[in-house]
Amino acid sequence: MATIEATGLGKSYGERRAVHDLSFVVRPGSVTGFLGPNGSGKSTTMRLMLGLDRGEGRTTFDGRTFVELERPLLHVGALLEAKPFHPTRSARNHLRMLAAANGIPVSRADEVLRLVGLESVSRGKPKKFSLGMGQRLGLAAALLGDPHTLVLDEPSNGLDPQGITWLRELLRHLASEGRSVLVSSHLLQEMAVLADELVVIGRGRLLANGRVEDFVSRSSLGSVLVSTPDAALLLPALERGGATVVHADAGLEVRGLDAAAIGDAAHAAGARLHQLTTQHATLEEAFLEATGLDQEFRSGGPATEAPA
Amino acid sequence: MIDALRYEVVRLVTIRSTYWLIGLALLFQLIMSMLIAWQLPESGPLSGGEQPFAALVTIGASTGFAPLLIAYILGLLGVFSMGHEYRHGMIRATLTALPRRGHVLVAKVVTTALVSALAAVLCVVAGWLSAVVFAVGLPTAEEVLSITTGTVVYTVLFTLSGLAFALVLRNQTAAVAMLLLVPTVGESIIKGVVAVIKLASDDPDGTSGVVTILKFLPYDAGGKMYTRLSLSKALEFLGYRPFDAVGGGIVLAVFVGLLLALGSFLFLRRDA
Numbered sequence: 001m002a003t004i005e006a007t008g009l010g011k012s013y014g015e016r017r018a019v020h021d022l023s024f025v026v027r028p029g030s031v032t033g034f035l036g037p038n039g040s041g042k043s044t045t046m047r048l049m050l051g052l053d054r055g056e057g058r059t060t061f062d063g064r065t066f067v068e069l070e071r072p073l074l075h076v077g078a079l080l081e082a083k084p085f086h087p088t089r090s091a092r093n094h095l096r097m098l099a100a101a102n103g104i105p106v107s108r109a110d111e112v113l114r115l116v117g118l119e120s121v122s123r124g125k126p127k128k129f130s131l132g133m134g135q136r137l138g139l140a141a142a143l144l145g146d147p148h149t150l151v152l153d154e155p156s157n158g159l160d161p162q163g164i165t166w167l168r169e170l171l172r173h174l175a176s177e178g179r180s181v182l183v184s185s186h187l188l189q190e191m192a193v194l195a196d197e198l199v200v201i202g203r204g205r206l207l208a209n210g211r212v213e214d215f216v217s218r219s220s221l222g223s224v225l226v227s228t229p230d231a232a233l234l235l236p237a238l239e240r241g242g243a244t245v246v247h248a249d250a251g252l253e254v255r256g257l258d259a260a261a262i263g264d265a266a267h268a269a270g271a272r273l274h275q276l277t278t279q280h281a282t283l284e285e286a287f288l289e290a291t292g293l294d295q296e297f298r299s300g301g302p303a304t305e306a307p308a
Numbered sequence: 309m310i311d312a313l314r315y316e317v318v319r320l321v322t323i324r325s326t327y328w329l330i331g332l333a334l335l336f337q338l339i340m341s342m343l344i345a346w347q348l349p350e351s352g353p354l355s356g357g358e359q360p361f362a363a364l365v366t367i368g369a370s371t372g373f374a375p376l377l378i379a380y381i382l383g384l385l386g387v388f389s390m391g392h393e394y395r396h397g398m399i400r401a402t403l404t405a406l407p408r409r410g411h412v413l414v415a416k417v418v419t420t421a422l423v424s425a426l427a428a429v430l431c432v433v434a435g436w437l438s439a440v441v442f443a444v445g446l447p448t449a450e451e452v453l454s455i456t457t458g459t460v461v462y463t464v465l466f467t468l469s470g471l472a473f474a475l476v477l478r479n480q481t482a483a484v485a486m487l488l489l490v491p492t493v494g495e496s497i498i499k500g501v502v503a504v505i506k507l508a509s510d511d512p513d514g515t516s517g518v519v520t521i522l523k524f525l526p527y528d529a530g531g532k533m534y535t536r537l538s539l540s541k542a543l544e545f546l547g548y549r550p551f552d553a554v555g556g557g558i559v560l561a562v563f564v565g566l567l568l569a570l571g572s573f574l575f576l577r578r579d580a
Contacts, residue, residue, distance in 0.1 A: 047400070047579070047580070050403075050404055050407070051403075051407055052400055052403055052404070052579065052580040053579040053580065054577060054578070054579055066404075066407055067407045067408060069407070071311065072404065072405070072407055073404070073405055076404075078404045080400050080404070081397045081400055081401070083397065084396075084397050084398060084400060084401040085396065085398065085401065086323060086392055086396045086398060087396065088323065088324055089322050089323055090322075093318075093322035094322075096318055096322065097315060097318040097319050097322060098315075098401065098405045100311070100314040100315050100317070100318040101311045101312065101314060101315035101405040101406050102311065102405060103311065141401065
């Protein structure tokens with residue numbers, strides 16, 4: 001099982017800074033969603049991680065960089081292109097070729113083709129493949145070496161709803177086996193049900209790295225509704241704890257503290273609580289809020305980073 | 309390194325262009341050499357020996373009137389070796405399977421050289437077969453070896469130059485254009501310009517000066533490995549003294565080596 005550790009990744013195209021001092025960790029046994037607006041540097045970051053693009057920083061997979069891995073497909077599977085294959089080389093031969101480079105038996109090519117549902121077209125020319133079929137072949141290539149780590153760039157592109165469900169279940173299953181899965185996607189609703197952890201970037205900078213729940217709960221759009229007959233006692237305690245409190249019809253709407261912290265604060269202040277109702281922001285709301293901050297930064301505002 | 313070689317071998321045997329290019333080269337070679345052998349006289353200086361045999365093996369290129377066709381056909385193998393990587397977005401798949409770029413490069417050079425050498429030998433055999441079928445007198449073993457070596461080495465270097473063009477340009481179409489145009493149009497234009505300058509100079513017969521450039525036109529110089537007559541002799545009145553087969557071969561090898569070195573330098577430093 002391998003932890004991915006990216007440290008100080010950076011990349012410029014001429015004067016434009018595409019990725020800026022990006023550091024994050026992807027832990028085994030989890031699906032980590034890699035989120036960012038279009039052009040935020042997700043694909044560039046993934047290519048930097050695998051040594052495909054030249055830039056700054058270092059990414060290790062279980063302590064070794066990708067280039068240092070002997071037979072890398074046995075350690076890290078990657079999907080970076082929508083159709084990364086020659087149009088007249090059959091899907092099976094494409095996988096045979098990759099297998100030959102990593103000492104993988106040819107029988108494994110047939111196994112992964114079966115796994116991704118391309119068995120019936122394995123000997124046909126992939127130039128007739130749809131985008132979804134191309135993605136499936138790319139996934140088959142990533143899974144060829146049964147790797148402990150997967151790095152997938154928009155793998156659900158072109159997949160139909162059944163395909164997306166299949167992909168979600170596959171990635172969840174692979175993570176449950178203890179593998180590290182880093183997957184970028186622009187489908188936030190899909191990521192909300194797939195990812196355990198998140199790396200969120202904007203304009204090439206890290207905005208957040210951690211559990212999805214933490215990212216969402218830190219959003220200012222999430223709050224706890226507090227019903228108490230002792231608001232005068234509770235209010236100063238909450239504000240001392242760093243919360244923002246708004247008086248609402250049903251009581252107090254508290255942002256910046258979770259229900260447990262509010263309960264503790266109430267207990268310490270001797271305030272009675274009748275009800276605590278947590279109102280979560282959605283991942284989409286939290287993401288838009290986080291990247292909205294980034295937009296503000298981009299337009300010349302303060303260099304504020306969301307909590308990591 | 310062995311893994312990279314395995315990858316390249318499977319890459320070559322699982323792509324149709326490998327077969328149709330080699331097949332095309334052999335077919336052309338066989339048909340054209342048969343045609344030439346059929347037309348050769350039964351007696352006289354052209355009924356056998358080094359010149360007719362060289363003409364069969366090179367299908368006329370040894371006379372200096374035509375380019376070495378098999379080199380041009382097999383040269384596409386070299387272009388495709390690297391060109392397919394960029395044209396079809398394969399380069400990232402390749403480098404995620406084989407992240408050590410130096411190994412990828414060496415494997416491509418080795419396999420391309422071996423395949424083109426093998427195909428060129430088969431083409432020579434086709435020329436020899438035509439000689440046998442039409443009873444064209446064979447030259448001495450030494451002469452057979454000389455023309456065979458020249459043809460094969462030129463073809464291999466030519467094919468590697470195709471690979472190098474694709475490596476530098478990262479564009480298959482542009483690499484094909486360079487491979488076809490530099491030896492023919494490019495070098496011919498330089499010859500023409502040099503001839504005009506030399507004729508207009510105070511010393512049109514001298515062996516020094518601008519005419520020296522002509523000795524170092526890589527494909528023309530390399531052609532001395534398989535030519536037995538040459539149109540280049542027409543330029544001798546301008547003081548042009550070409551290298552012999554070995555010297556010409558070295559000029560072409562150095563050119564291809566430099567082109568590969570430039571391509572390697574870029575390949576190792578560029579984004580995939």
